[in-house]
Amino acid sequence: MLRTSIGAIGLACVISLISSGALAETAIERGDYLVNTIMACGNCHSPRDAKGVIVAEKALSGGLTFDTPAFLATAPNITPDKQTGIGAWTDQEIKRALIEGIRPDHGKLAGAPLAAIMPANFYKALLPDDLAAIIAYLRTVKPVRHEVAPPVYRLPVRREPYPDAEAGFTGAMMTDPVKHGAYLATIGHCMECHAAWSKGVHNYTTGLGKGGRAFPLREGAPDSPTSIAANITSDPTEGIGAWSDAEIARAITHGISRDGHALKPPMAFGFYAGLKDPDLKDIIAYLRTVPPLD
Ligand code: HEC
Ligand code: HEC
DSSP, X not given: OHHHHHHHHHHHHHHHHHHTTTTOOOHHHHXXXXXXXXXXXXXXXXXXOTTSOBOGGGTXXXXXXXXXXXXXXXXOOOSSOTTTSSTTSOXXXXXXXXXXXXXXXXXXXXXXXXXXXXXXXXXXXXXXXXXXXXXXXXXXXXXXXXXXXXXXXXXXXXXXXXXXXXXXXXXXXXXSHHHHHHHHHHHTTHHXXXXXXXXXXXXXXXXXXXXXXXXESSXXXXXXXXXXXXXXXXXXXXXXXXSXXXXXXXXXXXXXXXXXXXXXXXXXXXXXXXXXXXXXXXXXXXXXXXXXXX
């Protein structure tokens, strides 16, 4: 009798712990979630096999090479390997690379800015706890020894300010679905691909969500066929304004467009597939507020 009642009390405690959020995720779990879903670091930083599939056991050990008029740069090894990765970097040095796009003040290219393809102008928006969580997680990744080719800079690095990242976010904003969605869309750098773009310059003020930018299907193979970033504004005919939430969610997480056709790379559908439903809902709530453009 005594036993059953203790059992019942124990169960009640567990239930109340869950509902009070006392079993909330740890910093490492939060970092894992951000890196491997919305921020999709591995979409650039992980190596791929001949079919273009990410090699999971070498995750984050160096990935795509971007060859542009401004730079030739390979996404480096960001595993904790001390020689070829970022294992010897301090937390402060990793933070600065992420949110300011600047290398450590020692070693090769000391203090030099990273090529603008590393989306530090978006990561500037990271809340301090999320930034710390990403670093905590990166320290737990399996170290892989792999050195990537050094970058070649052809033009001075020009990082374009992204208005929502410049304005910044606060923890208090995260309870507002649209602001939380805007935060996730910012750290997911959605608009880097989906904003109006001309001759290497983004229009982040009046061109948000307009689409139109062409991407090679295979990075480093400029002659490969391209995919064109879609209009994701709330425009009902040109954009996604008339789509249901379920249709938008399916496009983001499964790469299936409204009419059922498969969407092409480089959008990180496989990463976004891991997004939690409430987060996906908030991203969609934000997209519904992006002014219509045709
Ligand atoms: C769109 C592709 C892309 C995405 C997404 C991306 N990076 Fe990068 N990152 C790069 C490239 C390319 C470089 C190298 C730039 C250079 O050499 O100038 C880089 C550089 C870095 C560096 C500096 C490493 C070094 O050895 O110099 C760190 C640290 C880093 N990225 C971490 C991250 C993390 C963490 C994420 C996800 C939160 C991320 N990156 C997302 C492309 C990307
Ligand atoms: C690396 C570039 C890139 C990033 C980052 C990116 N996208 Fe895309 N996205 C594309 C391209 C290119 C297409 C069109 C693919 C095609 O037509 O085959 C697309 C298609 C879409 C579609 C389908 C629209 C349609 O008409 O079929 C939606 C919705 C979408 N993206 C939303 C997002 C959201 C939300 C984010 C951020 C979480 C995001 N994208 C990040 C490049 C990107």
